[in-house]
Amino acid sequence: MAKTATLFTRIEPDTKEHAEAILSALGISASSAITMFYKQIILHNGLPFELKLAKRPLDMGELSAxxxxxxxxxxxRQIQEGKGIPASIAFENLRKKYDF
Known part of the structure; x- marks a missing residue:
């Protein structure tokens, strides 16, 4: 058997439970998934996915006519289809999401 190292990390319980349920359905242990992730980091010489900042709300000042x-x-069209929400709720959601 190959030598192993121990990894200790802290993660939110809900995140851990959700991820482990998915891994279990796939028949993969958390340890195997972490090993796969680390091997992908080595193969990519960095994280195996793109990192970028979240898209900010649309800036109307930057749009053409x-x-x-x-x-x-x-x-x-969304209002006509009944898909809208009250402005007060929309602005409150934006304040929460973008902390302003």
Whole structure:
């Protein structure tokens, strides 16, 4: 048997439980998944996925007139289809998500 090393880490319990349930359904242990992740880090010489900042809300000041009209039309169609939410809830969601 190959030599092994011990890895100690802290993770949110819900995240751990959710991930382990998925791994279990796949027939993979958490230890095997972590080993696979580490091997992918080595193969990629970095993380095996792209890291980027979350997309900020649309900045209307950066849109062309045609792009602005298209966004307004899209919003109008959503309202007609009953897919809208009250502005107070939308702004509260934005404040929570982007901390402003």
């Amino acid at each position: 045609d792009q602005l009209n298209a966004e307004l039309e899209k919003g109008y």
